[in-house]
Amino acid sequence: GAVVSQHPSWVICKSGTSVKIECRSLDFQATTMFWYRQFPKQSLMLMATSNEGSKATYEQGVEKDKFLINHASLTLSTLTVTSAHPEDSSFYICSAGGLAGAGEQFFGPGTRLTVL
Amino acid sequence: KQEVTQIPAALSVPEGENLVLNCSFTDSAIYNLQWFRQDPGKGLTSLLLIQSSQREQTSGRLNASLDKSSGRSTLYIAASQPGDSATYLCAVKVQAGTALIFGKGTTLSVSS
Numbered sequence: 001g002a003v004v005s006q007h008p009s010w011v012i013c014k015s016g017t018s019v020k021i022e023c024r025s026l027d028f029q030a031t032t033m034f035w036y037r038q039f040p041k042q043s044l045m046l047m048a049t050s051n052e053g054s055k056a057t058y059e060q061g062v063e064k065d066k067f068l069i070n071h072a073s074l075t076l077s078t079l080t081v082t083s084a085h086p087e088d089s090s091f092y093i094c095s096a097g098g099l100a101g102a103g104e105q106f107f108g109p110g111t112r113l114t115v116l
Numbered sequence: 117k118q119e120v121t122q123i124p125a126a127l128s129v130p131e132g133e134n135l136v137l138n139c140s141f142t143d144s145a146i147y148n149l150q151w152f153r154q155d156p157g158k159g160l161t162s163l164l165l166i167q168s169s170q171r172e173q174t175s176g177r178l179n180a181s182l183d184k185s186s187g188r189s190t191l192y193i194a195a196s197q198p199g200d201s202a203t204y205l206c207a208v209k210v211q212a213g214t215a216l217i218f219g220k221g222t223t224l225s226v227s228s
Contacts, residue, residue, distance in 0.1 A: 006159075034215045043205065043220040044160075093159055095216070103148050103167075103212050109159035 002028045004096050006108035013084055014116055021079045021111045023094030029074035030096035034105070035067075038091040050077050084115040118143045122206055122219035129196055130227055137191040137222045139206030144187050147212050151180050151191050152205040154221070160205065164191070196226045 003026040013019050023033060032051050036044040048064075050056040050071035058064045066088075068080040077096075081088055093110040097103065119142045129135055139149075148167045152160040164173045164180040166189070172181040179192040193200060203223045207216035 032213055036215075043218045044207075046215045046217070049215055091157075097213070103209055104162065104165050105150065105209070105216055106162070107152075107160040112157070 002026075002096070002106045004030075004094065004106045004108040006092075006094055006111050008111060009109060010112040010114075012114045012116065015085050016083055018080055018082045019084055019113060021081075021092055021094075021113075023077045023079070023096070023108050025075045025096040025106070028096075030077075031074065032097050033071055033077040034095040034097070035069060035077075035079050036093045036095065038093060038110075044093060047079075081113065084113070086115045089113055089115045118146075118208060118210055118217050120206060120208055120217055120219035122204075122222050124222060125220065126223045126225075128225045128227065131197060133196050133226075134192070134194050135196055135224070137193070137204050137206075137224070139189040139191070139219055141187045141189075141208050141217075143210070144184050145210065146184060147209040147214075149180075149182055149189050149206065149208045150216060151178075151189075152207065154203045154205060156203075163204075193224075196224075198226050198228045200224060201226050 005024045007022045035047045038044050047062045048056045048058045050069045056069035071077040094108045095105045097105045121140045123138045150165050151163040166173050166182045177194040182189045203221040205221045207218045
């Protein structure tokens with residue numbers, strides 16, 4: 001299957017700082033990328049959908065000014081958590097789809113964010 | 117709005133047992149359905165993808181079925197092993213290009 005990478009795999013930051021998470025499709029072009037958040041023992045909740053070259057579409061309840069998404073190329077999307085607070089601590093997972101086969105979505109390994 | 121439910125939430129079985137995990141979705145108009153495995157603190161591993169026109173998919177000891185009209189899918193695991201212990205997630209895609217909608221998962225524990 002296609003490979004999606006995320007960087008960093010984990011990050012610890014102080015409250016009030018901003019954190020950028022990168023999501024890359026390594027061997028295919030992803031017209032669409034999705035960002036999910038997963039709290040402990042919970043399922044994945046979709047945060048936003050990003051399409052290359054256009055603004056992201058955010059799910060209800062997700063603050064677009066807090067979670068900045070940029071999808072500047074067909075292989076890279078970034079999620080920036082601005083002015084992070086402890087309640088933003090979570091597991092963030094990106095997913096890519098599009099040109100790669102039959103509507104299958106491929107997931108990155110996730111980024112564990114801890115805000116102190 | 118599409119909702120995905122997985123039953124049971126947790127399951128413990130001895131090694132060697134065959135088992136079935138259940139997934140149901142409220143709207144039968146789906147594009148495809150995927151089953152994933154997630155180990156603690158890790159990302160998702162795709163197990164099986166079933167297109168809306170398909171009835172089942174098989175990979176090794178895993179078999180997933182899809183009954184779109186009744187809004188159900190099952191994941192059958194044959195001859196379970198301790199290494200199968202993980203959380204299994206079911207997810208549906210409503211339309212091409214849209215995001216997967218996930219159930220809450222079934223946490224499986226296989227004892228040796």
